[in-house]
Amino acid sequence: MPRITAGAGLLTALGAALLLASAAPAASAAPATTGKAPSEPSTELQKVEVDPALAGTTGALTYALKPAKELRLDPWANSGADVFDNGVSVEPDQGLRPVQSSALTGPLSAGGGPKDLAGVGPLLGVLPG
Incomplete structure (x- = not known):
């Protein structure tokens, strides 16, 4: 178990005191209120950006699905x-x-994956990757 020396404890206390001293003027420098009531929070929703979300999803699907589409299904192929x-x-x-x-x-038998199957291959071609 590490020992804390008196010098390290003093240094920690000094750092905490400086941190508190620097925060005090910031709190006192708050703008004075003009007597008006604070404004109500807005209930309007922000505009949703769909294009970046779709681009990120498509990019992730490309990296996730490509190995699954090319996975070798028959481990004994060509043997x-x-x-x-x-x-x-x-x-x-x-x-x-x-x-x-x-x-x-x-x-x-030739070592193909799901993309090479007769019924499944064309369907997998629709997916990214």
Whole structure:
């Protein structure tokens, strides 16, 4: 525990006395009242500046959302253990085109993020970042 010496205590007391002495003339120099009642506080609201608030919010969202949009969803992408590196194809009868799952799993298997997904990517393009 630090010890306070007599010199440090004296210096602290002297500083407090000077602070009080300098505040006293400021209090006595207050303007004299003219006998009028003080004005009522204003009830009007200040004009709200929307543009700077929106600019700040958009800038913050850009830095917050960009990493989330580019996040690699498949940690085993481009490796032998990748579970998305396969596909299923269904060929319906009556001349319809085959349906393949590789259109959905391909971007994940290549190491892509949410922005590379078929249904989600265009929706994420609307967000900043």
